[in-house]
Amino acid sequence: MSATIIDGKAHAARLRERIAVQAAAFAGAAGRAAGLAVVLVGEDPASAVYVRSKGKATIAAGMESFEHRLPADTDQAALIALVDRLNADPAVDGILVQLPLPAHLDADAILTRIDSDKDVDGFHPVNVGRLMLGLPGLVPCTPYGCLLLLQDVLGDLTGLDAVVVGRSNIVGKPMAALLTAASATVTIAHSRTRDLAAVVRRADIVVAAVGRAQMIPGDWIKPGATVIDVGINRTDAGLVGDVDFASAVEVAGAITPVPGGVGPMTIACLLRNTVVAAARREG
Numbered sequence: 103m104s105a106t107i108i109d110g111k112a113h114a115a116r117l118r119e120r121i122a123v124q125a126a127a128f129a130g131a132a133g134r135a136a137g138l139a140v141v142l143v144g145e146d147p148a149s150a151v152y153v154r155s156k157g158k159a160t161i162a163a164g165m166e167s168f169e170h171r172l173p174a175d176t177d178q179a180a181l182i183a184l185v186d187r188l189n190a191d192p193a194v195d196g197i198l199v200q201l202p203l204p205a206h207l208d209a210d211a212i213l214t215r216i217d218s219d220k221d222v223d224g225f226h227p228v229n230v231g232r233l234m235l236g237l238p239g240l241v242p243c244t245p246y247g248c249l250l251l252l253q254d255v256l257g258d259l260t261g262l263d264a265v266v267v268g269r270s271n272i273v274g275k276p277m278a279a280l281l282t283a284a285s286a287t288v289t290i291a292h293s294r295t296r297d298l299a300a301v302v303r304r305a306d307i308v309v310a311a312v313g314r315a316q317m318i319p320g321d322w323i324k325p326g327a328t329v330i331d332v333g334i335n336r337t338d339a340g341l342v343g344d345v346d347f348a349s350a351v352e353v354a355g356a357i358t359p360v361p362g363g364v365g366p367m368t369i370a371c372l373l374r375n376t377v378v379a380a381a382r383r384e385g
């Protein structure tokens with residue numbers, strides 16, 4: 103039997119419609135549109151594509167987009183000075199510094215410099231702490247998008263066995279925190295996990311976020327499980343996920359495709375965080 107394909111584009115389009123309504127309500131009440139500043143350092147082609155689509159989506163949702171493109175040889179002090187200016191700018195509700203940054207820059211220092219109330223990526227230590235403590239804050243966009251897809255497919259996640267493959271600060275760790283808060287039973291697996299196949303086979307929910315093309319084959323998937331594939335790997339055969347889609351689709355109950363699964367949800371959640379940040383700042 104073939105799995106339900108989770109249409110991330112359609113989910114994201116519905117979410118973006120709701121965000122546009124909230125953005126219009128904010129603009130009416132505040133007398134200005136919510137604003138998102140995106141900073142791109144250097145010319146990484148994939149990052150340039152992401153930044154352009156973020157800008158377009160921001161405007162389409164009725165918000166203001168501020169794009170800052172800096173040369174690859176920008177130094178730490180200049181980038182810090184820009185972050186400080188954006189922190190102080192009342193028209194800017196959200197700040198996103200596109201990663202990865204060139205190697206000579208200290209990304210942790212930059213991300214920590216962003217005002218935590220404008221940290222729409224949810225990467226600032228204060229927001230990481232709030233997520234762990236279950237306090238209101240800004241939540242990383244990709245894992246939050248995955249959670250929304252899971253809740254849409256499965257409803258209540260209480261008691262389900264979830265395995266997150268990957269322990270990055272951007273996806274794996276916050277994903278595990280969100281699933282724990284949703285009362286799933288969570289295992290974080292990673293490159294050092296023993297018998298990964300056996301660990302994944304226990305899971306009702308598999309979130310794959312390791313960045314290795316097609317490393318999770320269909321015969322690791324429990325029949326009927328829900329599979330969320332965060333991987334975006336460029337191969338000679340085009341974009342593929344961390345899951346071997348062709349074999350997994352025959353076993354899973356529901357599965358996200360790559361592309362068209364998690365990716366569109368990430369941008370929709372960024373817009374959501376911007377409206378949330380704007381409303382909190384004005385409130």
Ligand code: GUN
Binds near residue numbers: 198199223244
């Ligand atoms: N690069 C890849 N994904 C992300 C993300 O979610 N946020 C930022 N700032 N950079 C990224």
